[in-house]
Amino acid sequence: MNPSDPVVAGSHRIHRPTDLSVDQINLASNDTFMRPDIEGIFEKLREEKPVSWHQHPDSGTQGFWSVVRFDDICTVNRDAATFSNQQGIQVLMENDQPRGGKGSLIEMDPPKHTRYRKIVSAAFAMPAVKKLEPIVRARVVKTLDAIGDRKEFDFVECYSTPIPLGLIYDLLGVPQEDHERILSLADKLFFSADPRHGGETTAMQAAGVELQAYGRALGERKRQAPGEDLMSALALAEVDGERLTIPEIGSFFGLLGGAGADTTRAALGWSMEALSMFDDQKRRWLENLDGLAPMAIEECLRWATPTMHMRRTATRDTEIAGQPVRAGDKVALWWVSGNRDASKFADPHRFDITRSPNQMMALGMAGPHFCLGAHLARVMLRVSLVELLRRYPNIRATGPARRLRSNFINGSYELPVTV
Numbered sequence: 491m492n493p494s495d496p497v498v499a500g501s502h503r504i505h506r507p508t509d510l511s512v513d514q515i516n517l518a519s520n521d522t523f524m525r526p527d528i529e530g531i532f533e534k535l536r537e538e539k540p541v542s543w544h545q546h547p548d549s550g551t552q553g554f555w556s557v558v559r560f561d562d563i564c565t566v567n568r569d570a571a572t573f574s575n576q577q578g579i580q581v582l583m584e585n586d587q588p589r590g591g592k593g594s595l596i597e598m599d600p601p602k603h604t605r606y607r608k609i610v611s612a613a614f615a616m617p618a619v620k621k622l623e624p625i626v627r628a629r630v631v632k633t634l635d636a637i638g639d640r641k642e643f644d645f646v647e648c649y650s651t652p653i654p655l656g657l658i659y660d661l662l663g664v665p666q667e668d669h670e671r672i673l674s675l676a677d678k679l680f681f682s683a684d685p686r687h688g689g690e691t692t693a694m695q696a697a698g699v700e701l702q703a704y705g706r707a708l709g710e711r712k713r714q715a716p717g718e719d720l721m722s723a724l725a726l727a728e729v730d731g732e733r734l735t736i737p738e739i740g741s742f743f744g745l746l747g748g749a750g751a752d753t754t755r756a757a758l759g760w761s762m763e764a765l766s767m768f769d770d771q772k773r774r775w776l777e778n779l780d781g782l783a784p785m786a787i788e789e790c791l792r793w794a795t796p797t798m799h800m801r802r803t804a805t806r807d808t809e810i811a812g813q814p815v816r817a818g819d820k821v822a823l824w825w826v827s828g829n830r831d832a833s834k835f836a837d838p839h840r841f842d843i844t845r846s847p848n849q850m851m852a853l854g855m856a857g858p859h860f861c862l863g864a865h866l867a868r869v870m871l872r873v874s875l876v877e878l879l880r881r882y883p884n885i886r887a888t889g890p891a892r893r894l895r896s897n898f899i900n901g902s903y904e905l906p907v908t909v
């Protein structure tokens with residue numbers, strides 16, 4: 491890695507020590523995540539204050555506890571009875587606010603969650619996803635072909651957006667003519683704290699409501715006239731004689747667009763940036779693209795950690811690593827910090843495509859809400875990156891990725907590349 495390379499100098503994923511004291515750090519503020527020392531900030535908290543309280547208007551009217559060490563995150567994550575999902579999964583949301591995934595699978599607790607997860611899980615299991623691989627590859631090749639003979643382009647616009655967006659909405663059975671509208675809603679839902687999307691949360695709530703309404707209408711249509719798509723499978727799926735209701739299908743749709751498309755887009759963007767900064771890793775991968783792909787994808791996920799946190803809410807007075815927590819307190823599990831915890835990852839700030847072991851937590855950890863789309867996400871990333879490097883072995887970023895102003899999605903939304 492060359493420190494004078496403009497990509498390295500400007501990247502938000504590179505570790506730089508922070509001058510802030512722990513009391514000056516505020517993970518509730520979206521601006522904190524625009525700082526070049528964000529990785530140093532998490533490191534300082536891991537070392538000096540592993541469970542800390544943060545409050546700022548960007549993250550709603552209430553403050554929240556931040557849990558930043560790998561082991562503490564796992565402990566909270568396993569205990570769904572004490573740490574509930576039902577009141578929302580982002581720190582910036584209050585329970586009574588409308589939101590895209592409100593009432594969906596990710597906002598349910600066991601035993602209801604266990605029942606509903608059973609209804610939808612077959613559609614995301616390995617056998618179903620294996621069948622989708624040719625569709626994924628066809629979309630990737632089509633996207634590469636569309637780039638044509640351009641020598642320079644914006645990776646996010648031309649590659650990391652159209653692939654997951656097109657795929658998720660194709661798989662869900664959204665008609666082509668609605669794709670743009672649905673992505674713009676999903677963008678608002680996750681990116682509204684960014685100035686590009688108005689910088690406030692009202693746009694986010696409105697987008698969530700609209701996405702759910704679209705999902706309900708689509709669910710109705712698929713129940714009447716099912717096709718070969720995921721929304722039809724969800725509309726017809728039954729476990730123990732139980733089906734999802736149309737409002738439940740609507741909120742699941744609201745969840746999937748963001749959960750599937752925005753996360754994969756972010757993962758692809760940060761992976762492309764990392765492959766440019768750590769040229770030795772790219773060269774190594776090029777020697778054995780298919781063989782090293784499974785390991786490389788785990789490292790891309792660790793490096794990118796597209797969903798920076800998931801929130802829980804304490805159901806009773808309890809404690810986390812000795813810190814008392816009261817019933818009703820919000821608790822953020824910072825996957826993005828756990829993924830750089832030196833007690834679990836040797837040389838954590840190095841991008842290493844053959845890292846082993848690599849028990850990264852970008853898709854969650856052993857717990858009820860572990861990413862339902864994990865198989866699909868891995869296939870999309872593997873095929874997208876392998877085919878990209880096969881076609882353009884010399885591709886590299888010419889500037890750093892522009893980072894989204896958000897404390898939830900680790901978004902990369904502009905990345906100039908040359909091939």
Ligand code: HEM
Binds near residue numbers: 658746750753825866
């Ligand atoms: C790189 C891509 C992705 C990342 C980083 C990611 C990350 C995550 C994370 C961190 C969670 C929460 C885990 C927890 O709280 O324990 C989650 C849950 C979920 N993800 Fe993903 N995800 C990705 C792709 C996808 C895709 C492609 C889909 C489906 C199309 C999807 C659907 C879901 C669903 C439905 C849940 C909620 C599961 C539940 O509550 O039981 N994700 N994901």
